[in-house]
Amino acid sequence: MQELFVEGGRRLCGELTIQGSKNGVLPVLAATIVCAGECRIENCPRLSDVDASVAILRHLGCHTQWEGNALLVDTRQMDRAEVPDALMREMRSSVIFLGAILARQGEAALSYPGGCELGPRPIDMHLAALRALGAEIDERGGTLRCRADVLTAAEIVLPLPSVGATENAILAACGAEGTSVIYNAAREPELAELQAFLNAMGAEVRGAGSSVITVAGKRQLHGGTHRVGADRIVEATYLCAAAACGGDIRFKGVDYRQLSTVTAALEEAGCAVTSEGEQISLRSAGVLRAIRPVRTAPYPGFPTDAQPALMAALLCSTGSTVFVENIFENRYRHADELARMGAEIRVAGRVAVVSGVKALHGAAVKSTDLRGGAALVLAGLQAEGETCVSQLEHIDRGYEDVARDLSALGAQIERREKDR
Numbered sequence: 001m002q003e004l005f006v007e008g009g010r011r012l013c014g015e016l017t018i019q020g021s022k023n024g025v026l027p028v029l030a031a032t033i034v035c036a037g038e039c040r041i042e043n044c045p046r047l048s049d050v051d052a053s054v055a056i057l058r059h060l061g062c063h064t065q066w067e068g069n070a071l072l073v074d075t076r077q078m079d080r081a082e083v084p085d086a087l088m089r090e091m092r093s094s095v096i097f098l099g100a101i102l103a104r105q106g107e108a109a110l111s112y113p114g115g116c117e118l119g120p121r122p123i124d125m126h127l128a129a130l131r132a133l134g135a136e137i138d139e140r141g142g143t144l145r146c147r148a149d150v151l152t153a154a155e156i157v158l159p160l161p162s163v164g165a166t167e168n169a170i171l172a173a174c175g176a177e178g179t180s181v182i183y184n185a186a187r188e189p190e191l192a193e194l195q196a197f198l199n200a201m202g203a204e205v206r207g208a209g210s211s212v213i214t215v216a217g218k219r220q221l222h223g224g225t226h227r228v229g230a231d232r233i234v235e236a237t238y239l240c241a242a243a244a245c246g247g248d249i250r251f252k253g254v255d256y257r258q259l260s261t262v263t264a265a266l267e268e269a270g271c272a273v274t275s276e277g278e279q280i281s282l283r284s285a286g287v288l289r290a291i292r293p294v295r296t297a298p299y300p301g302f303p304t305d306a307q308p309a310l311m312a313a314l315l316c317s318t319g320s321t322v323f324v325e326n327i328f329e330n331r332y333r334h335a336d337e338l339a340r341m342g343a344e345i346r347v348a349g350r351v352a353v354v355s356g357v358k359a360l361h362g363a364a365v366k367s368t369d370l371r372g373g374a375a376l377v378l379a380g381l382q383a384e385g386e387t388c389v390s391q392l393e394h395i396d397r398g399y400e401d402v403a404r405d406l407s408a409l410g411a412q413i414e415r416r417e418k419d420r
């Protein structure tokens with residue numbers, strides 16, 4: 001079993017290219033099956049969640065092939081409409097295949113995704129959207145069986161701007177007769193990414209990035225090419241790392257507007273952030289101060305996925321910072337692990353208060369979930385002595401290679417078998 005060994009105390013300097021976005025590419029991969037054609041997904045990140053999507057595509061009868069960092073998906077031979085339980089369990093977000101399979105095959109069967117390490121992850125809004133489009137859904141025995149001989153356009157009002165439910169609604173609406181309208185849609189950049197790919201395949205999706213999205217269904221779709229954008233959460237993670245360690249870093253090919261709430265928080269903590277065109281730079285003396293309460297919210301609010309990294313960055317700040325987690329119930333599991341390194345964090349329900357300490361010390365810690373795992377790495381970069389982070393399968397879901405990226409910026413971090 002491999003672990004990450006981090007020796008703290010290095011400044012981070014230099015330039016980095018950020019990997020393609022996990023949450024951008026997953027709905028795009030599901031969208032490939034809405035057409036029967038050949039798709040080319042460029043800048044596709046190498047992640048275990050992408051492997052899980054590829055396994056589902058292959059099970060459905062699609063052909064996939066890597067060509068450098070492009071993933072080719074040929075969906076012409078797709079001949080199945082069901083995803084077995086073992087493949088569903090690999091990745092919670094596999095539920096976005098539901099709308100896509102339904103649009104293509106008129107039926108879909110997959111197991112109920114259940115909860116995950118972040119707490120209960122209901123899919124009631126996904127199912128309500130599909131029902132509004134005319135799907136009949138039977139939820140017995142942990143299996144979802146959906147059927148729709150004909151999908152018909154509808155007005156879908158989401159009670160919350162759920163990212164996944166918006167994606168599922170768009171994908172299913174591509175197979176519906178007429179023009180559907182999704183109100184209170186999620187506005188995350190990943191929706192614009194999905195829209196761009198679907199439109200490249202001949203679909204007519206409008207409004208992504210706003211709260212109202214329209215989908216003109218039943219267009220003649222063909223294969224398409226898409227280049228996945230930079231991962232804004234990976235970017236946020238490394239900005240937080242340099243903010244905490246001190247340094248001078250620059251990323252190219254990114255859209256800094258997507259991270260405005262994160263960079264504003266880092267500036268408030270004492271960093272200098274500059275952005276121009278597709279470039280963002282951060283300079284930090286490595287001495288941060290506490291900031292006003294950080295409340296996670298749907299985009300364009302502060303992203304829940306960046307909360308653990310910012311928390312890690314503020315562990316040695318002067319003063320106390322309050323975090324309020326409004327998206328997921330169980331997103332402070334990294335706090336106990338950080339405490340093993342000397343962090344002072346008090347958690348009460350959705351609120352966590354981080355009181356800056358003078359120093360952190362290296363320890364053996366376990367990743368609890370994807371972003372929490374990244375937060376442990378960030379704490380290790382600041383700690384005195386060696387930190388050993390285990391259970392890397394969580395981190396591998398969303399980061400191509402943290403050791404590669406952070407060592408390129410000058411960190412002392414290595415991934416290897418424990419007993420070497």
Ligand code: EPU
Pocket residue numbers: 022023024026093120121122123124125126127160161162163164165186188190304305327328329370371398
């Ligand atoms: N919700 C419901 N019912 C539903 C759907 C969602 O109650 O039918 C609730 C959820 O339980 C949650 C809230 O609504 O409390 C928001 O969930 P949302 O549906 O927006 O999240 P998601 O689509 O499941 C995506 C990302 C997450 C990210 C969230 C919020 C992907 C594959 N996942 O999840 O990413 O945190 O949006 O931005 O896009 C991560 O990358 O670490 C990650 C967890």
